[in-house]
C-alpha cells in the first residue's frame with residue numbers, strides 16, 4: 001500500500017488521500033497520464049495493462065467517515081452540476097422521473113426470482129430502506145460507512161432478526177462467518193469502493209455455496225458516456241472511484257471466484273447502468289471441476 005498524501009480540493013479543503021494501484025490488475029499507474037475525464041485533483045486513469053478505468057487516489061477512510069460521508073459529497077456534486085449546466089441538469093432530472101414510472105429491475109426482483117428465504121446482506125445499506133420491501137422470510141443485514149444512517153438501518157434490521165454494522169465494507173464483512181449469507185445486494189456501491197476486489201473476495205467467503213450477489217453499477221461502456229463525455233451522469237468526483245464496463249466487471253468478479261451473468265438486459269449499451277448476477281459456485285459445481 002502506498003503512503004498517504006495530502007491534496008487540496010475545492011470542496012473539502014486539504015484532505016489525506018491514498019494513491020491506488022489498478023483495482024483490477026494491481027498495476028502501479030501513478031506515472032501514467034491522466035485521462036480526459038480527470039478533474040483536478042482527481043485523475044481518472046485507464047490502466048495501460050488491463051483497461052480498467054478508475055480514479056487513482058481515494059480519500060482516507062477516516063475522512064470518508066467524518067467530513068466526506070456519501071450523502072454530503074453527493075449533495076456537493078449535485079450542486080456543482082446544477083451550477084455548471086442548469087438546463088441539462090433539470091432535463092435529466094425530468095427524464096429520471098419519467099423512468100421511475102416504467103417497470104424496472106430491482107434487487108428484490110432478482111433475489112425473489114431465485115430464492116424464497118435466507119440471510120441477506122446489503123453492502124452500503126444506507127438507512128436500510130432497500131430491505132423494507134423484502135418478505136419476512138429474509139433476514140436483513142447491512143454494512144454502512146456513514147455512522148448516522150447505519151444506526152437507522154441497525155434499528156430497522158434488528159426488528160427483523162438481523163443488524164447493520166457501521167464500518168468500511170471490507171472490515172464489516174470479516175465479522176461474518178463463512179457461508180453465512182444466501183444473497184447480497186451491491187446496489188450503487190461497488191463504484192464507491194476503494195478496494196473492490198478484496199471486498200468481492202471477502203464476499204465470496206461470506207456467501208454460502210450457490211449464493212449470489214446482485215450488482216448494479218454505472219455503465220462506463222454506455223453510449224451515453226460516449227455522447228455526454230465528462231457530463232455523463234456516472235462521473236462523480238471523488239465518490240465514484242471505479243468505472244466498470246461489462247467486461248471489466250466480469251473480469252474482477254472472476255478473480256474473486258464468481259461467475260457473472262447479465263441476462264438479456266443487464267448490459268445494454270443504451271443503459272447508464274449495468275445489472276449483474278455474481279454467482280458463487282455451488283457444492284455440485286465444485287465437484288464437477
Ligand SMILES: [Zn+2]
Nearest residue numbers: 022025047050
Ligand atoms: Zn489494470
